[in-house]
Amino acid sequence: MSSSKPLPNSxxxxxxxxxxxxxxxxxxxxxxxLRFSTELPAKLQGRxxxxxxxxxxxxxxxxxxxAETGSASVxxxxxxxxxxxxxxxxxxxxxxxxxxxxxxxxxxxxxxxVFGPRNLSMIDPSERGLRVIEIVLLxx
Amino acid sequence: MPKxxxxxxxxxxxxxxGRCISAKNLSVFYLTLALIVISSCLxxxxxxxxxxxxxSPSVPVLAAVQFIFVLCCxxxxxxxxxxxxxxxxxxxxxxxxxxxxxPQVDRDGNYRPPVRLKDVQINGRVFKLKYCFTCKLxxxxxxxxxxxxxxxxxxxxxxxxxxxxCVGRRNYRYFYLFLISxxxxxxxxxxxxxxxxxxxxxxxxxxxxxLGGFHTMLICRETSTNEDIKGSFNQRRHPDLINPFDQGNxxxxxxxxxFGPVTPSLLNFREDxxxxxxxxxxxxxxxxxxxxxxxxxxxAVTATPAVRYSNLTRNNNDATSNSVGHVNxxxxxxxxxxxxxxxxxxxxxxxxxxxxxxxxxxISGGTDAVGAQNSNTQSASxxxxxx
Numbered sequence: 292m293s294s295s296k297p298l299p300n301s302x303x304x305x306x307x308x309x310x311x312x313x314x315x316x317x318x319x320x321x322x323x324x325l326r327f328s329t330e331l332p333a334k335l336q337g338r339x340x341x342x343x344x345x346x347x348x349x350x351x352x353x354x355x356x357x358a359e360t361g362s363a364s365v366x367x368x369x370x371x372x373x374x375x376x377x378x379x380x381x382x383x384x385x386x387x388x389x390x391x392x393x394x395x396x397x398x399x400x401x402x403x404x405v406f407g408p409r410n411l412s413m414i415d416p417s418e419r420g421l422r423v424i425e426i427v428l429l430x431x
Numbered sequence: 432m433p434k435x436x437x438x439x440x441x442x443x444x445x446x447x448x449g450r451c452i453s454a455k456n457l458s459v460f461y462l463t464l465a466l467i468v469i470s471s472c473l474x475x476x477x478x479x480x481x482x483x484x485x486x487s488p489s490v491p492v493l494a495a496v497q498f499i500f501v502l503c504c505x506x507x508x509x510x511x512x513x514x515x516x517x518x519x520x521x522x523x524x525x526x527x528x529x530x531x532x533x534p535q536v537d538r539d540g541n542y543r544p545p546v547r548l549k550d551v552q553i554n555g556r557v558f559k560l561k562y563c564f565t566c567k568l569x570x571x572x573x574x575x576x577x578x579x580x581x582x583x584x585x586x587x588x589x590x591x592x593x594x595x596x597c598v599g600r601r602n603y604r605y606f607y608l609f610l611i612s613x614x615x616x617x618x619x620x621x622x623x624x625x626x627x628x629x630x631x632x633x634x635x636x637x638x639x640x641x642l643g644g645f646h647t648m649l650i651c652r653e654t655s656t657n658e659d660i661k662g663s664f665n666q667r668r669h670p671d672l673i674n675p676f677d678q679g680n681x682x683x684x685x686x687x688x689x690f691g692p693v694t695p696s697l698l699n700f701r702e703d704x705x706x707x708x709x710x711x712x713x714x715x716x717x718x719x720x721x722x723x724x725x726x727x728x729x730x731a732v733t734a735t736p737a738v739r740y741s742n743l744t745r746n747n748n749d750a751t752s753n754s755v756g757h758v759n760x761x762x763x764x765x766x767x768x769x770x771x772x773x774x775x776x777x778x779x780x781x782x783x784x785x786x787x788x789x790x791x792x793x794i795s796g797g798t799d800a801v802g803a804q805n806s807n808t809q810s811a812s813x814x815x816x817x818x
Contacts, residue, residue, distance in 0.1 A: 308526040316569070319551045319560065323572050323586075369604075376503035377605065420517035422568050 315424035325355035358390030442581040451510035460595030471498045478627040497616040504609035513599030514585035519567030651681035
């Protein structure tokens with residue numbers, strides 16, 4: 292479907308970007324917090340209304356930002372883990388991991404309700420190392 | 432289907448089937464581990480035995496707890512993912528690189544490499560984001576590429592060889608806690624090591640230092656231990672008694688006792704032992720008690736014995752009167768109480784046998800020599816020949 296040939300380290304003009312994938316990059320305008328750009332990619336123009344897209348990305352951003360916010364419960368959890376010599380982390384799930392799992396569930400939900408009917412598929416950002424949100428155009 | 436850890440492209444070492452990750456070269460980490468473990472074991476095995484008994488059993492317990500905490504932090508720092516950003520997929524890479532300005536040749540014919548920077552406004556400040564060609568991603572702010580591990584690490588601090596891993600966002604707190612807990616633990620071991628030394632050395636310090644101090648005091652007072660015990664010059668017991676040997680001040684006493692004249696040994700063990708007469712028993716330090724017979728004594732007398740006092744002569748002519756031939760550094764003692772002529776002048780000591788001759792060979796002055804003539808020749812007076 293798309294070119295899966297590994298790119299050489301130097302720039303090569305002959306490799307074309309994949310035609311059936313749109314990428315939503317990270318938004319660093321607010322610092323290093325986990326946030327994706329709400330700008331509609333060019334490939335999705337006409338496939339999905341802009342407001343819907345913005346709302347979807349906005350909701351995902353909210354969950355991700357919550358994962359990185361330090362709250363009282365997060366501090367308590369960290370202190371407790373420290374006192375056990377961090378052996379507690381072998382047994383329990385951290386706040387961050389819980390948030391990422393909820394993002395996965397939300398992405399599944401959106402794939403069912405928003406993207407699926409439009410022949411699109413959103414890939415969970417955790418699968419892409421939180422670098423991009425990949426949206427696959429299932430049908431051109 | 433291979434697992435992701437099996438196709439991991441970086442230079443880090445993946446262990447325990449993908450549960451742990453560290454740098455490839457762990458040799459310095461093994462050194463760190465060895466130092467901590469060996470010194471802890473030595474402390475727990477040796478110092479804590481005495482400390483648990485004399486101070487409290489909580490000392491080794493606390494040490495063990497700290498040791499375990501330090502180890503946990505160290506192992507977490509070494510074997511956890513520091514925050515490696517997974518490499519971009521080929522599709523992502525193609526998409527990003529298609530957006531970059533390609534390499535260009537400008538008017539002068541110079542080659543310009545593809546631009547890999549983009550500006551980003553972060554809270555009002557312009558920040559340059561770099562595109563990492565190795566990892567195929569836009570490096571987030573505060574991330575950096577570690578050349579040792581060949582990864583981009585989020586919030587990259589440094590690559591620590593002592594710990595054998597990069598220190599980044601995910602393991603910075605473990606690294607910091609490792610440093611702090613190890614500092615505290617080191618101080619703890621040091622303090623209790625010193626306490627252990629002090630306890631062990633307490634008695635020897637007390638006895639040796641105490642004894643040294645006591646004798647310093649005696650020297651300053653020009654007193655001997657014996658005199659101190661008896662209280663001969665004790666001002667409290669005999670207030671009117673002063674120490675006649677005291678030179679005045681402590682320093683002068685010290686100087687005299689420690690650096691004053693050194694008296695040579697008067698035993699002269701290396702000299703030949705000489706017989707001195709029938710009734711005279713020679714008592715020497717090696718216990719030889721020889722009673723010289725009259726005949727032998729006479730021959731001994733005629734042989735002009737060389738028994739002499741090394742520091743008593745009439746004149747300086749030592750060598751001529753000395754049949755043994757020893758030249759000794761005699762000091763001429765000129766005493767006004769000496770008679771004009773000593774009996775047997777010309778010899779250092781006159782030892783005659785019991786028939787009207789002085790049997791006592793001691794010369795300490797004219798009076799003694801005269802007295803010797805009248806003494807009982809059969810008396811078994813021992814002559815101490817201190818030669």
